[in-house]
Amino acid sequence: MTPDTFIRNELALREKQGLLRARRISGTPMRANFSSNDYLALSTDEAVIAAFREALQRYGAGSTGSPLTAGYHHAHQVLEEALADYLGVEAVLLFSSGYAANSGALNVLRRIGYTPILDKLCHASLYEGAGDKPLRYRHNDLDHLTDQLIGLPDNQDVVVVTESVFSMDGDQWDGTGLHALCDKMDTVRTGATHIFLDHAHGLGVTEVVTPSNQIKLQTGTFGKALGNGGAYVAGDQDWIDYLQQQCRHYIYSTAFGPAQAAAIHRALQVIVKEPERRTMLREYVDYFRQGAESLGLRLAPSQTPIQPLLVGDSGLAMRLSEALRQKGIVCVAIRPPTVPPGTARLRFTVTLHHDHAAIDHLFSALQEVLQQDPELAEVCCAA
Ligand SMILES: Cc1ncc(COP(=O)(O)O)c(C=O)c1O
Structure with missing residues (x-):
């Protein structure tokens, strides 16, 4: 079968199964839109738009490069520092999307020897970073996770990958239970049991996640409650420095524009002040x-x-x-x-x-x- 035929057949099959995805031009008034992730209505906030406009005049439209060439501006640094402060972490690295942040950072963790194990309902970007056929545990089922961990080689470093708020179900992780489980594993296994947390739908909506020794990296996106686009990875300074050296999704990708950074910073200030x-x-x-x-x-x-x-x-x-x-x-x-x-x-x-x-x-x-x-x-x- 030629690639052309394969593609045509696949599209026809999806259509027949009622699974063909289609885009619709957005334009419905936000009052009648029950699919947007703009939880705090910050995409249309006047202060945010004013900050965006002002920064556009000052910096221009684009970043003009990767963060490691010409693309890292003062506005990015200001946002990183404000976000680190808000999250209570040592450092933050900005990414062009949550998809890039998750897949890029997890990919780096795998390369330094971690085996990822994912909550079954994790987002596609986490699966992408976790490699082919990653280990999984039943959704929010810490007993099942325990069984899986105990079955692994004793000295294997593991990173448990989960979400603070699950994107398609809206339920939340059991942070206390998972921390207790990691502590327990430290007493029965020689390999580390750490956490990678995607806070995409929690940022600005649920409590700030308290940093811990177990959570090595936390990610989030500005595309949801912050009403914009772009994302971050947060953690200890050494870990963020290492990602800056090793994460291909960061190094070889154009940074989002500085005006966008200024608008996101203003949105963060609104969240804190209101x-x-x-x-x-x-x-x-x-x-x-x-x-x-x-x-x-x-x-x-x-x-x-x-x-x-x-x-x-x-x-x-x-x-x-x-x-x-x-x-x-x-x-x-x-x-x-x-x-x-x-x-x-x-x-x-x-x-x-x-x-x-x-x-x-x-x-x-x-x-x-x-x-x-x-x-x-x-x-x-x-x-
Ligand atoms: C849980 C979760 N993580 C990551 C992402 C990706 O974020 P972004 O839209 O910024 O690429 C999404 C968004 O679809 C998400 O729902």
């Missing part, structure tokens, strides 16, 4: 859950702004998403392979672009859709 944003977001999440409960919806047990409605079948998830779109509401269906087979869902996100009226509007649209489509009602509502 803790009431987080409080309000939590209140909206509670309001959302109450609304879903009163409709009897089968929501995943999440306390974060990520509120998945499990549908199961990919075709039905697409049908629900499309029916909402007809009513002016955006919530894209998430299908395999992004989520495990048979767990297609609508991943609703609650943000500060919403208010009670916007959430009420969503639920009245959902109610109408489910009343008109008993098959959807059956899969979306708890028995």
Whole structure:
């Protein structure tokens, strides 16, 4: 079979299975958008936009190089220092995306001899960095993780890879349990048991993760609650210095622009100065859950702004998403392979672009859709 035929066949197969991914031009008002990760509404914050505009005038549009050539500017340094301060870590390295930060940093850890073991629901970028057929443990199942660790060669250094808030389920890691497990492993194995934590969906939304000896590296993205783009890896100075020497995704890639760094810095300042944003977001999440409960919806047990409605079948998830779109509401269906087979869902996100009226509007649209489509009602509502 030629490569051309292979590709055509694969596309046809995906279409037949209802798994073809498609883009839609964004343009829906943010009030009606329940798929964005702009949790704190910082993408449209006036102070952030003003900082962006001012820095654009000062620095120009792009960084003009890799951070190790011409691409590292004063604005990047200021952001790194502010972020290190916010996270309570020694040092931070900026990356062009969370995907690059995760895959690049984990790749380096593998090259210095760590075996990664991933929570099964880890993001694709973590899988990418963990290499072919990485070890995995059942989602948030520390007993299963323990069994896997005990089965490894005694002197093997291991890095447990997990997320503070899981991107497609909205549930959270058990930080206390995982630290206790690492401590216990130190008494029964000679190899190290360390943690690599992806804080992508937690940054600005949940508590700052307390640094520890076990968490060797923590990553996060500016593409979610900070309302922008780009990412970071944080840790002890030596580890960050080493990444700067060895991480190909850092060294051989153009830095994001200095104006972007200035805007992200301003967004971080807003988060610090206005803790009431987080409080309000939590209140909206509670309001959302109450609304879903009163409709009897089968929501995943999440306390974060990520509120998945499990549908199961990919075709039905697409049908629900499309029916909402007809009513002016955006919530894209998430299908395999992004989520495990048979767990297609609508991943609703609650943000500060919403208010009670916007959430009420969503639920009245959902109610109408489910009343008109008993098959959807059956899969979306708890028995
Ligand atoms: C858990 C998690 N990690 C990493 C990433 C990648 O971040 P970015 O969008 O900045 O590449 C994402 C975003 O999709 C994510 O959900």
